[in-house]
Amino acid sequence: MNIEISEVANLPSRFGQFNVKAFKEGDKEHLVIYAKNLEKEPVVRIHSECLTGDAIGSLKCDCRDQLEYALKLINDEAGMVIYLRQEGRNIGLLNKINAYALQDKGLNTIEANHQLGFASDERTYEIVNFILDYFKIKKIKLLTNNPAKINSLKGIEVLERVPIIMEPNEFNGDYLDTKRDEMGHLI
Secondary structure (H helix, E strand, C coil): CCEEECCCEEEEECCEEEEEEEEEECCEEEEEEEECCCCCCCEEEEEECCHHHHHCCCCCCCHHHHHHHHHHHHHHHCCEEEEECCHHHHCCHHHHHHHHHHHHCCCCHHHHHHHCCCCCCCCCCHHHHHHHHHCCCCEEEEECCCHHHHHHCCCCEEEEEECCCCCCCCCCHHHHHHHHHHHCCCC
16 A cells, blocks of 8 residues: 655644644545544544535535534544545545435435445545554544444454434434444444
């Protein structure tokens, strides 16, 4: 795996004072946001990019709520967020918007991906193992509802799965039901 790694920079934010480091994997540039006093067995959130949710505040998903919750938690508990550039479960922004259009016509998130020729979830997590190894982290408390993230970790002991359950709103209830009922998310 050929990975380019940035220097460490300070990132003061409304969630806390963090360090950041970027990891370039091919054409994807991932970001690690971590507490300045990073614990040896930290709380870790593996968060996939969601421009519509994270930046714009879309109510179709719970991504922004989860990201903000994670940033507050890692500040309080000296952890890290690994922000993966895998927009739309790794189908890209253009295809994600096409999937949204299909969802507007009544398909669920999985049916929309399938209609566009994609699997339910195209994400991979090899870079996470690389990043945790880079930081010499062997044990974590994983902030997730997604069993695929737990199962993807190699050589990392998950001491605890910390649930990250957000209150549904009028626009994302069916989406969250699909994640639970069809994708096995622990919500």
